Amino acid sequence: MKLKYKIFITLTLTACLTLLLTIGVMQLSIRKNFVEFLNDVEFGKQSKMLNLLKESYEQNVGWGAFQGNPLAWHTLLAQSRIDDRSNHSPPPRFHDRRENEPPPIPNDPGSLHRRLCLFDADKNYVAGKCREDSSFDYHPVLLSGRTIGWLGLENSGEIRTPLELAFLKKQTRAFYIIGFGILLLLLLISSIVSRHVLSPIRALARGTRAMGQYDFDTRVSVKSSDELGSLAADFNSMAQTLKQYETMRKNWLSDISHELRTPVAVIRSKIEALQDGIRELTPKLLDSLHKDILELGKLIDDLHRISLMDSENLSVNLKPVSLLSVFDRTIDTFLIRFEQQRIEILKDWNSGDLPDILGDSVLLGRVFSNLLENTLKYTNSPGTLKLGCQIKNKSVLVEIEDSSPGVPGDNLESIFERLYRVERSRNRALGGSGLGLSMSREIITLHKGMITAHHSSLGGLKIEIEFPLITNGQKKIKNECDK
Secondary structure, eight states: OOHHHHHHHHHHHHHHHHHHHHHHHHHHHHHHHHHHHHHHHHHHTOHHHHHHHHHHHHHHTSSTTTTTOHHHHHHHHHHHTOOTTSTTSOOOOOTTSOTTOOOOOOSOTTSHHHHEEEEETTOOEEEESOOTTOOEEEEEEEETTEEEEEEEEEOOOOOOSHHHHHHHHHHHHHHHHHHHHHHHHHHHHHHHHHHHHHHHHHHHHHHHHHHHTTOTTOOOOOOOOSHHHHHHHHHHHHHHHHHHHHHHHHHHHHHHHHHHHHHHHHHHHHHHHHHTTSSOOOHHHHHHHHHHHHHHHHHHHHHHHHHHHHTTOOOOOOEEEOHHHHHHHHHHTTHHHHHHTTEEEEEEOOGGGSOOEEEOHHHHHHHHHHHHHHHHHHSOSSEEEEEEEEEETTEEEEEEEEESSOOOGGGTTGGGSTTOOOSSSSOGGGOOOSOHHHHHHHHHHHTTOEEEEEEOTTEEEEEEEEEEBOOHHHHHHHHHHHO
């Protein structure tokens, strides 16, 4: 069954059950309230009856005149003319009956002769046609502001007279007409609501099918501001993100194929020259081929490491390490090359002044190697490399800046993108695959740190890296592990 039918049927059944319950409760309520209203009306007609009862109570100093004397009670009822069949007839005469014989009681069960009873101040029975299982509505009999008794009207809970039944039928008919109208209105509302709810869902379904066919330009137009509108906005945002990733994926594949094609083509051309006898196999040519293969292997290793980072499978061994010790060891491996290119290294730190950080010494060495390699590739000779390290707030700040040439301001944020290269002084002709800084940022992120690029006061590029210091909780864990 389709969702729209399920929603429609659910709303309709809920509305019908609610309507039936409402009508049932209102029917019971109107019957009860109507009977109570009729009883109140009857009590309102008993002013003469109440006066006669008060006179009898004063004369007899109590209700003794009615106790065990049905004649006195029915005579009082007849004198008060309360019977609904004798409201407009003279009071009955009792001279035709024998002495001590009570007046005849009307056979009508709705007659007040059969429904009115007298009770004392404590609601104990005094007189009247009373059954043990009867329930009464009570009206006080007051004398000088004091309750001397209660006039009880049997509450049968039934509507007896044709006029009362006709009134109830009219009310019931009105309820059914109103209920039928409400039902039609609810059916209309259910249909509108089901269409309104399902319209954005159908739009989302169409968009999902389109995205399944790699159409990331599809968008869902939902104007509502409810949860479905939020879902549509999230869908559009997801489609935009997937489109960006698809563009990046295509560019990534294109750039990788280009990066791999270039060194392979160089190596192939040199080997083909040897095969054709154009060039001779010399130690210099072997060194050149070896260098080309090493560069190709480094590129493949970088791509493999980045793929491990993307799949979160890169092994990271975080433990307290001396950041400056790692930095010093890395610099030592580059000293000869810096001297050959006449690039002066200026260090501004004291190894004993900085605490350890939580890191992987191998990956951190890879980051520092990438940064130093970039300086060798891009800094003019002679040049300067300035290295600094200090504590800033709750982190360790490492600063690496070199001399000219620099990076244009609009390229500073882009240099950390994969396969990105500045198309001015720092270009492909000077070497580099555009993966070093991207991979460095991923490694720094794994260390909960942050890397940013700025203009250097020396005229080149300044890289700042912040590493968080080891917290007290991490120190406690380290001490427990050492034990």
